[in-house]
Amino acid sequence: MALAETIGGIFLIVGILTRITGVIFSIILVDAIFHIRWNNGFFIAKGGWDFDLALIAMTLFIVVMGSGRLSISSSLKKIPSFLQ
Template sequence: MSALDTGLLLLRVATGVTLAAHGYVKLFRGGRLTGTARWFDSIGMRPGRMQALLAAITEIAGGILFALGFLTPLAAAAIVALMIVAAWTSHRDNGFFIVGNGWEYNFVLAVVALSVAATGPGAISLDHVAGFGTGTWLGTLVALSAGVVAGIGQLAMFYRPPAAATESTSS
């Protein structure tokens, strides 16, 4: 076990647990799934209940897999897809920086996920124990291409921005 393995473990666990916590909140805190569904409807992700449930489950499952370092390229793809959808639907009109509710956070999480897919999850991971090996260009390509296709596909199929949003962007 090396310092790199320890660093990857810290990065994976911090990122994965944070993402899983976001999914947990969507289901069980605040307005729970019903409130999250209303919010998803309000930003144009329809049907809101299905989108809220799908996002929460993907955040929880992808976050846990990423933290454990298991099926790392697929977990990274889930994170990339989630961050594309979040950045486009909730943050793109606010600029880059998070202090203005911009897409900076989404960008950083996607890059972290891709970076871990590129390097591999390290020796302190279930992928290593299962003999799945270390990061490869293939793992990076899977994470990037599957994440981008899933995120854009989700937007193409389910994003229907509210009328006020479409009027202001077409002016």
Template sequence: MLVLRVVLGLTMAAHGYNKFFGKGGLSGTAGWFDSIGMKPGMFHARVAASTEMAAGLGLAVGLLTPIPAAGFVALMFTAYWTVHRKNGFFIVKDGYEYNLVLAVVAVAIAGFGAGKYSLDYLLFGWDGIGAYLWGWWGLAIAAVLGLAGGIGQVLIFFRPPAPADAA
């Protein structure tokens, strides 16, 4: 579980870091968000980059694991709905394959628990509060909270641009 958490978490954190500091930085990311209908773009660039970094690092260290896993689900649902769903399944055609895998693996980690080599285990063990950080509770928290966040963000903010040929 340690290897899976660290690889998945640091991969997501790297995406957030890239939004903050990669080529184009937050302004480039904001422009892209505006172009796909997630307005205001700068707000969404900051939210996406911060959530990717926080959820990624939280999952990597195994801290309150269902919460960062919910962040993965919210991020990946929003990416699926706003960009990838119209392109089909396969990532080579900009489909939603990658989004699905990241979200499902994050929920699975929340369900199985962060493992013995995690801050969850160190701070809470498997009993008391720790019992809510894995199993059906962990899975439900990650899936329900993540879907609620992603669906809420899409419903509140997503306004797809009109097709070019509609003008």
């Protein structure tokens, strides 16, 4: 789990496999909500899961939008096909 979050965080920062990483992070967050924070209620002040829900929304946004134009995967698409 920690390895997925560390490597996944690096992938998100540099822009490699962003959609796959976003899906993995969403799964991890859903698991955290239901197994750790669900009984504490909604609000984060009481150990709840509202912040995790916001993080899920952010990761799903990354899944839908993909990596940006400054990412490594975007710059790899610009390489002419004869150089690949």
